[in-house]
Amino acid sequence: MKSKSKRPFRAPTTAPIAALPWIGLATLIGLATLIGLATLIGLATLLAVPVASAADADRGGRLYVKAECGKCHGPSGQGDGPVGKTLEQLGKPPGDWSDPTSFKLDTDKDGQPGSDRDLANVITRGALVFGGSQMMGPTRGLTDDDVADIVAFIRSLSR
Numbered sequence: 001m002k003s004k005s006k007r008p009f010r011a012p013t014t015a016p017i018a019a020l021p022w023i024g025l026a027t028l029i030g031l032a033t034l035i036g037l038a039t040l041i042g043l044a045t046l047l048a049v050p051v052a053s054a055a056d057a058d059r060g061g062r063l064y065v066k067a068e069c070g071k072c073h074g075p076s077g078q079g080d081g082p083v084g085k086t087l088e089q090l091g092k093p094p095g096d097w098s099d100p101t102s103f104k105l106d107t108d109k110d111g112q113p114g115s116d117r118d119l120a121n122v123i124t125r126g127a128l129v130f131g132g133s134q135m136m137g138p139t140r141g142l143t144d145d146d147v148a149d150i151v152a153f154i155r156s157l158s159r
């Protein structure tokens with residue numbers, strides 16, 4: 001008898017090798033979890049930024065041009081657009097926004113004309129309903145963000 005044992009040959013390295021796929025799997029799951037977490041955090045940050053960020057004056061400026069506000073108010077809000085000049089001659093000037101105290105209408109009657117809310121109200125509903133000029137008509141189709149951006153642009157003109 002050469003050997004009583006019928007045990008199959010087992011190299012001592014078998015066990016660690018058999019464990020390797022599991023270690024690999026665990027690593028993969030770990031990595032996937034990390035990547036998933038990182039993605040979630042990244043997404044949350046992306047979503048949070050627009051909410052937290054202030055109104056965009058540059059975008060407001062583009063909307064101002066698109067809505068042709070400058071026809072009356074002029075390119076930099078000094079009331080010197082082509083129609084604005086005529087209005088001035090008629091005694092109903094659009095105002096000069098380079099002076100931050102030039103705003104007249106107090107739409108929410110809080111004693112402070114020209115607040116952000118006042119400007120937003122005039123832009124969306126026009127000046128006439130607030131006792132102002134009928135030449136300043138309501139502007140339709142603007143979202144709240146659009147209006148906030150336009151107000152930020154108007155503010156930037158007096159800095």
Ligand code: HEC
Pocket residue numbers: 064067068069070071072073083087092093094095102103104105106113114118119122123127131132133134135136137139150154
């Ligand atoms: C047809 C001319 C005309 C156009 C176009 C026009 N406005 Fe006016 N706007 C006026 C006049 C006139 C006044 C002054 C109203 C008053 O004092 O009664 C005015 C006033 C304002 C005021 C200030 C109100 C205050 O309290 O003094 C804001 C803000 C304003 N306009 C924004 C805009 C924006 C934004 C646009 C473009 C979406 C625009 N306007 C387009 C004529 C115009």
